[in-house]
Amino acid sequence: MNKKLITFLGCAVLLLGLPLFAQQFGNGPVRILDTALLYVLLALGLNIVVGYAGLLDLGYVAFYAVGAYMFALLASPHLLENFPAIAAAFPNGLHMPLWVVIPLGAGLAAMFGVLLGAPTLKLRGDYLAIVTLGFGEIIRVFMNNLEHPVNLTNGPRGIGQIDSISVFGASLSQKTELFGIELPGVTLHYYLFLVLVVVSVLICWRLENSRIGRAWMAIREDEIAAKAMGINTRNLKLLAFGMGATFGGVAGAMFAGFQGFVSPESFSLQESVLIVAMVVLGGMGHLPGVILGALLLAALPEVLRYVAGDIQSLTDGRIDAAILRQMLVALAMIVIMLMRPRGLWPAPEHGKPAPKPQA
């Protein structure tokens, strides 16, 4: 018990101190940490759908987009410029506080999650994967084109001038001094995201051991048997989609506030694939594994960006930072799967797996 406490305190100190150490090297490294935390949030959400309930969702980024656009619309001049009625109703501009945006983003994303889940309840495995992928693409096409006849998303140009996130009236983009330590905006964002991640981990951890979590895993292992034992598979699958989407929506809102700009480019299929890869590479359904996968795929390629300049000059400019990053992600997906098909840190086996039906 004592050992556990020491580990826990050590982790806490490490997580709290990390940005203070990183900010010595400028804002770049802290930004990487921030992005990595957002990816952890996304991976935790997708883990509910893929890892617990066993529903392979390749359109997850759609919920991320829903949350991001929610924040972008409610905290930027975009709606005012395009809808005179809204401009008349809000003469001071639309500046929705975080406490409105987060529940709204989460709720809307959850609604989309259920909307996506409903028609796919009968589908499983690969068919489900391809339908969710299609759903993600449909959302992306709409983001790209909803500027005519009503300009809702501003099309491929995206929405800019989004308010920065402010907590209890303190804007996170401003430099703050606390106990004599100067905290730049990126560090403040880090602490906000860290709080969200910790809350999410707690929720996931409680879910995993709850009746709902057990039921999800039963569905994942054998849907027909789960149904036979009286589990309401329809409602539980919808719940999984909805809960997973909620995390995506919150992460999206945070992303919009952090970047100050959203455009369809940030929500491509590659992004969905990346998040699925994080969950699967880390170890599906196992919280430490999922977090490890997300950190690895989000942070490692970013760190290697710093050597990209040398590689670029070595290869005559053919391999630049973006290509190098993509290549590393791709190689990680292939190599890790080949070496550890169950993920880097898979959940420990509980007893014997059920016998597989003969193909």
Next chain:
Amino acid sequence: MEVFVQQLINGLVLGAMYALVALGYTMVYGIINLINFAHGEILMIGALVSWTVIGALAGSGLPGWALMLVALLCAIVVCSVVNFSIEKIAYRPLRNAPRLAPLITAMGMSLLLQTLAMVIWKPNPKPFPLLLPTEPFDLGGPVISVTQVLILGTTAVLLAALMWLVNKTKLGRAMRATAENPKVAALMGVKPDFVISATFVIGATLAAVAGLMWAANYGVAQHSMGFMPGLKAFTAAVLGGIGNLAGAVVGGLLLGLIEAIGAGYLGDLTGGVLGSHYADIFAFVALILVLTLRPSGLLGERVADRA
């Protein structure tokens, strides 16, 4: 009417290319139950290799059709080698792994091939030379280009050849047997590994042809050109019922027609609210509709569990 016939032709041509790629998906899925996400990239490699070969031979004085034929042969060889190696390196070791593992390597492979293509060919779009006569045939209003005629003709020939291969030859019988039950097929003297490799090579051949056609038809080749057609072709395979060769062809043609006709009329039907930019969503809307109403696809058999 004129617009309709024109869109019908365009849709058939697009559908023919989808069908060629969809066949590769459906054969692989039928045998090893894997969505080979990297298959669209084989089309891209086919197009870029053809572009390189045509560029290299441009000064040799060969006629346009001969250039295309040489380029096609090179593309087929390169694509076959690439697809064969992918299976050997990334999919074969994972044949008994959890189902998601090969899917992730397939996605990684798709990403990797795109980045490699970017490194080898640079990311800029490459104009594909016009090698065939550009004067289109006039059908009394609607027109059809020489390239389009060639695409339809070649696809028909290839389909016939594939049907013959699968239904009449020993390899075809081995493929069907492996798709049915690899273990029993192995007991009967079929070598599953050989059959699977052969399937990947055949799929690569069809995709290479589709790649050259795609580039010739749209006049451009680029590292990112394979992904969307690959996705659509997979959709086509699912539409027709995955694992079913005829289904892949029907699904491909149907998808091409839906897209072309939908894109042509969507603007008029919705009073200009939705333009032809929305063409990309037809494939996915059709997919969702078909799978909810008939989860085994249009021509597929009822399969109890695809998990």
